[in-house]
Amino acid sequence: MSLDISAVRAIATLARIELGEEELAPLAGELSNILNFVEQLSEVNTDGIEPMNSVADLGLPMRADIVTDGDIADQILANAPEAAEGFFTVPKVVE
């Protein structure tokens, strides 16, 4: 499997990564190499084998429906680049 330049550009946009035009072609090559490397796994026959979700035979742990957290607005906002009146504030995003 290989990625072309337009696929790399689309992925960069989705990931909000700014790339120069000159970076696209080398990245397409590198990413294709990674995909091809992983693709070797498809040589193994996995017919009838359940996907292994965990090395230990565990179920999904659950919590009881009890309020045990919250009331820490100051800590939640402590590292915010900007905050006001208990809210995070960001450049206006509205249409």
Add this chain to the structure above:
Amino acid sequence: MAYVIQGETGAWEVVIGLEVHAQVISNAKLFSGAATTFGAEPNSQVSFVDAGFPGMLPVINAVCVEQAVRTGLGLKAKINLTSVFARKNYFYADLPQGYQISQFDKPIVGEGELVLDLADGSTSTVGIERLHLEQDAGKSIHDMHPTKSFIDLNRSGVALMEIVSKPDLRSPEEAGLYLTKLRSILRYLGTCDGNMQEGSMRCDANVSVRPVGSTELRTRCEIKNVNSIRFVQQAIEYEARRHVEVYESGGDIRQETRLFDSGRGETRSMRSKEHAHDYRYFPDPDLLPLVIEQAFVDGIKAGLPELPDEKKARFMAEYGLNAYDAGVLVAEKASAEFFETVAKGRDPKLACNWVMGDFFAALNASGKTIEDPPVTAANLGAMIDLITDGTLSGRLAKDVFALMVETGKAPGVLVEERGLKQVTDTGAIEAAIDAVLAANPDKVQQVRDGKTTLLGWFVGQVMKATQGKANPALVNEMLAKKVQG
């Protein structure tokens, strides 16, 4: 009747599928121990998990799973004993993780159905495609500052059920009925409060059109987050017309996300969602597959309440109500209970007429709720007993009902206090009739000459003379005898 848009090139039908986001009723969030109550101080109900802090791990809330299964059973849907959580990736200011934990190809609930109660009393079945569990995002507030948006993460991580219908709906009316019925079922089940104003039930509508008779599915547009049933209907109506106009002028519809501007009554493209259909889902590595036991599902099934469809069928069979009346009464659990209290041991048709008529009118006029009604079910029932035993005529009962609304007193007390008891004493009625006849000899003659329609006027005069207390049946009978006899 089929909903058809008459275009210049022919008739078009609309194809609608609805995605409803229903907030799960639970104390804590889907994957954290923070509270879910509405209207708290900003960011006061946020844990490090909900704020997407590094290193935090989600742990699923067992009750949210139970609520999703309960809702699935209420929609007669297949419950998937194994389901998988996936990450839906997108960037937005109120999504601190950079992804929403949702379910993609293995949802907890599969196909089901929902029955619409149409206006003519008939029903129609709409397919449910799936129901999955996912996290809600935070809330962005845009009107607190000229250049900033304010973000409150209290809602971030609250459990939602996304309930997706099949594209089986064919008119704005059907879409409205679907939402009404879904809300009713959710409320009966106690899995979502269905409050669209507070955003605990939100709707996205997928709309496309096609020429009548065609079975193709054309490109659809998704109208996001419409917050009332009426607006959903308006948005669909506008969007379907837009599609017809585009096609008829030779254009093509582009698949896109649109928003509904309720002020202008129109939809418009949301440019920010241009890449919204590329969410790059993948199984969330923080969460193992969710595996539940059949016994767990069976236990929930055994505890399901009687749902609107079953209740409606029972009201029709047990009380002899028609489909329309039964449908209205069961729409809210509380109104169904109110009716059953009134009807218990009484004439159900009479009980139905009073509940659907004067009682609902008084309820609307008073602005009260069925939980705190203007007249209690016990008092309304007692009043019906007074009609049945002849103490009150239908007309007097209306007066007593109005007094019950006004004073909150029991009907027996009001009848005593105000002397509203129906007069069945023939002597008293006869005296009233004689007085009316004596005062109107010319009209008496007209009746005798064959103008029998005037009898009704005489009945009215006698009722007036007795302040409405005379038994109308007796008055009719005695009048006829006296005038014509």
